[in-house]
Amino acid sequence: MKFGLFFLNFQLDGMTSENTLDNMVSMVSLVDADEYHFDTVLIYEHHFSKSGIIASPITAAGFLLGLTNRLHIGSLNQVITTHHPVRVAEESSLLDQMSEGRFILGFSNSENDFEMDFFKRNLASRQQQFEACYDIINEALTTGYCHPQNDFYDFPKVSINPHCFSKNGPKQYVVATSKSVVEWAAKNALSLTFKWDDSLADKESYAMLYNEIAMRYGIDISNVEHQLTVIVNLNADGDLARDEAKGYLKNYIVETYPDIDHVAKINSIIAENAIGTDAEYYDQIKLAVEKTGVKKILLSFESMKDSNDVKNIINMANDKISKNIKA
Amino acid sequence: MKFGNICFSYQPPGETHKQVMDRFIRLGVASEELGFDTYWTLEHHFTEFGLTGNLFVAAANLLGRTKTLQVGTMGVVLPTAHPVRQLEDVLLLDQMSKGRFNFGVVRGLYHKDFRVFGVNMEDSRGITQSFHTMIIDGVKTGRISSDGEHIEFPEVEVYPTAYSKELPTCMTAESASTTEWLAERGLPMVLSWIIGTNEKKAQMELYNEIAIEHGHDITKIDHCMTFICSVDNDSNKARDVCRAFLANWYDSYVNATNIFNDSNQTRGYDYHKGQWRDFVLKGHTNSNRRVDYSNEINPVGTPEECISIIQRDIDATGITNITCGFEANGSEEEIVASMGRFMTQVAPFLKDPS
Numbered sequence A: 001m002k003f004g005l006f007f008l009n010f011q012l013d014g015m016t017s018e019n020t021l022d023n024m025v026s027m028v029s030l031v032d033a034d035e036y037h038f039d040t041v042l043i044y045e046h047h048f049s050k051s052g053i054i055a056s057p058i059t060a061a062g063f064l065l066g067l068t069n070r071l072h073i074g075s076l077n078q079v080i081t082t083h084h085p086v087r088v089a090e091e092s093s094l095l096d097q098m099s100e101g102r103f104i105l106g107f108s109n110s111e112n113d114f115e116m117d118f119f120k121r122n123l124a125s126r127q128q129q130f131e132a133c134y135d136i137i138n139e140a141l142t143t144g145y146c147h148p149q150n151d152f153y154d155f156p157k158v159s160i161n162p163h164c165f166s167k168n169g170p171k172q173y174v175v176a177t178s179k180s181v182v183e184w185a186a187k188n189a190l191s192l193t194f195k196w197d198d199s200l201a202d203k204e205s206y207a208m209l210y211n212e213i214a215m216r217y218g219i220d221i222s223n224v225e226h227q228l229t230v231i232v233n234l235n236a237d238g239d240l241a242r243d244e245a246k247g248y249l250k251n252y253i254v255e256t257y258p259d260i261d262h263v264a265k266i267n268s269i270i271a272e273n274a275i276g277t278d279a280e281y282y283d284q285i286k287l288a289v290e291k292t293g294v295k296k297i298l299l300s301f302e303s304m305k306d307s308n309d310v311k312n313i314i315n316m317a318n319d320k321i322s323k324n325i326k327a
Numbered sequence B: 001m002k003f004g005n006i007c008f009s010y011q012p013p014g015e016t017h018k019q020v021m022d023r024f025i026r027l028g029v030a031s032e033e034l035g036f037d038t039y040w041t042l043e044h045h046f047t048e049f050g051l052t053g054n055l056f057v058a059a060a061n062l063l064g065r066t067k068t069l070q071v072g073t074m075g076v077v078l079p080t081a082h083p084v085r086q087l088e089d090v091l092l093l094d095q096m097s098k099g100r101f102n103f104g105v106v107r108g109l110y111h112k113d114f115r116v117f118g119v120n121m122e123d124s125r126g127i128t129q130s131f132h133t134m135i136i137d138g139v140k141t142g143r144i145s146s147d148g149e150h151i152e153f154p155e156v157e158v159y160p161t162a163y164s165k166e167l168p169t170c171m172t173a174e175s176a177s178t179t180e181w182l183a184e185r186g187l188p189m190v191l192s193w194i195i196g197t198n199e200k201k202a203q204m205e206l207y208n209e210i211a212i213e214h215g216h217d218i219t220k221i222d223h224c225m226t227f228i229c230s231v232d233n234d235s236n237k238a239r240d241v242c243r244a245f246l247a248n249w250y251d252s253y254v255n256a257t258n259i260f261n262d263s264n265q266t267r268g269y270d271y272h273k274g275q276w277r278d279f280v281l282k283g284h285t286n287s288n289r290r291v292d293y294s295n296e297i298n299p300v301g302t303p304e305e306c307i308s309i310i311q312r313d314i315d316a317t318g319i320t321n322i323t324c325g326f327e328a329n330g331s332e333e334e335i336v337a338s339m340g341r342f343m344t345q346v347a348p349f350l351k352d353p354s
Helices: A017-031 A057-067 A085-098 A113-118 A123-143 A179-187 A200-216 A238-256 A262-272 A282-292 A307-326 B017-034 B055-065 B083-096 B111-117 B121-141 B176-185 B197-213 B235-256 B270-281 B287-297 B303-317 B332-349
Strands: A002-007 A038-043 A072-079 A103-108 A171-175 A191-194 A227-234 A274-276 A296-300 B002-007 B038-041 B070-073 B101-106 B143-147 B152-157 B169-172 B189-191 B224-228 B321-325
Touching: A002 A017, A002 A072, A017 A038, A017 A057, A017 A307, A017 B083, A038 A057, A038 A103, A038 A296, A057 A072, A057 A085, A057 A103, A057 B055, A057 B083, A072 A171, A085 A103, A085 A123, A085 B017, A085 B055, A103 A123, A113 A123, A113 B152, A123 A179, A171 A179, A179 A191, A179 A200, A191 A200, A200 A282, A227 A238, A227 A282, A238 A262, A238 A274, A262 A274, A262 A282, B002 B017, B002 B332, B017 B038, B017 B055, B017 B332, B038 B055, B038 B101, B055 B070, B055 B083, B083 B101, B083 B121, B083 B143, B101 B121, B111 B121, B121 B143, B121 B176, B169 B176, B176 B189, B176 B197, B189 B197, B197 B303, B224 B303, B235 B287, B303 B332
Parallel strands: A002 A038, A002 A296, A038 A072, A072 A103, A103 A171, A171 A191, A191 A227, A227 A274, A227 A296, B002 B038, B002 B321, B038 B070, B070 B101, B101 B169, B169 B189, B189 B224, B224 B321
Antiparallel strands: B143 B152
């Protein structure tokens, strides 16, 4: 099992944008040191509210790749449907070159109707646009060129510069946002990122669907490495951890899920992520790993307010990873 | 007096993308080590004329690698990307670098960019002015909206908030129209390396006249003057080392856009077409003659010759923010050596305008 971090960059009440980004930069600098066994950092894309103040995760990854020497860093969910695919390809190949293969392209279909409308994308053809964008990006990253002639993009063959450093372009992950995306991912043997705010039942159903489709179409998924995102807030006082997590998640959940019972949603997230005491989280995460078949776990410690507590938990996790590696 | 280093990320014949990008990084890091104030990047797409298509991402990486260096874009092709995306990138870099990012823009000269990104090149001036106003306002207010002629979207909040009280910006100004538009707003210009002292002086006189009419304090506007530079104690060596690179580079420039074709009908680029016709009349379409002309008006030669050329333009324009491109100096080691000679044997001897 591999481990990494992911950053949502919620700007909480009482915090500035500078505090929020400083926390990410200092955490990434810390775990880039050789003694840490986290190998990945992914950054969340979000627009137009404080529930995620980074709208350009590839740009942020560019800064962090420049700052670090070891970590593989990239986007968690670059929303390719609402972005020009040539831009995404140029940005990805540029960072693949500048970091000599340390960039990761995690991408997503758009889940947000407002953003689809804002960036003038047709809601009815969401999946088709997503697939068309991906085809252009992937052609560019694997060949250095693209020449789309589809319903959404049509222009002459162009060279996407600089061409990638890595032989087949950067490592790719797609967020499991819907059955149609998961089916498409399985047909393309793409690794999934399971969302921390999806229920375990949903994650399990996506994993089963993925395997079923891959088998039906004879897809070789031996190189697929799904990853699980997990919110971490551990404290000797489990109620304190849960209260802190509730405060952290509230605005995001209200904004993202306007039509459901927010308290129930938050409680379910708390129950299915690593939130509580040191003794409470293990079985739940182990179960999620078994149900999804993931080979990597990405952790977010951002809901923990005390930076010393965060460092202690990171060190504890690092020790456990280290012992597992030695074993 | 401020000194910058501009990197074109041009791919000379026979070099790989890896070699070009390694040099791009090395020159950025060396700029900080040698004491340059700013490292400038250029946007180009689909051509060997420049390999950096997204300057926000390229600048981000260099800002991450450095501690004190300003990193700027010279410039982002403003009309070809959504203004909200650009504003979000600007704010992010301003915050992550703690104010070391300089947002420089251009309106675009290359038809393929407009074709691929789906924008009418003939509208580039209007779109640039509209987007620039929107983005600069958005940096200050944290909000952006548009119901204008070129784009429409509802008001949204943008994050992160700005770090800088006054975001450093600049815009490349070649035509009188752009010069006038910037002067009315008191915004800084970038002056091109392909015009001589008299044209630079005339451009500044036009700018200053209009800026004063609009109530701006022209002593506080941080214009930037660009040059192609090669410093060597042997003047002929400095000129010769530039020749092969510049001949290919200028040819690549002409081939990257179609507006210099006789049959081209694109409206809104009369200044560039007129400039090209002047080049034709002077015989500068011949690569060697174009390089000779470039070497005459740029600091290419001994330290004393470089000081003389730059000082002449400082005195003519009043500009004390000097940016030089060094990529024509040969190998990576030779380029860094020329940068070093510039910072030790040229820069310290330049004086404020007389």
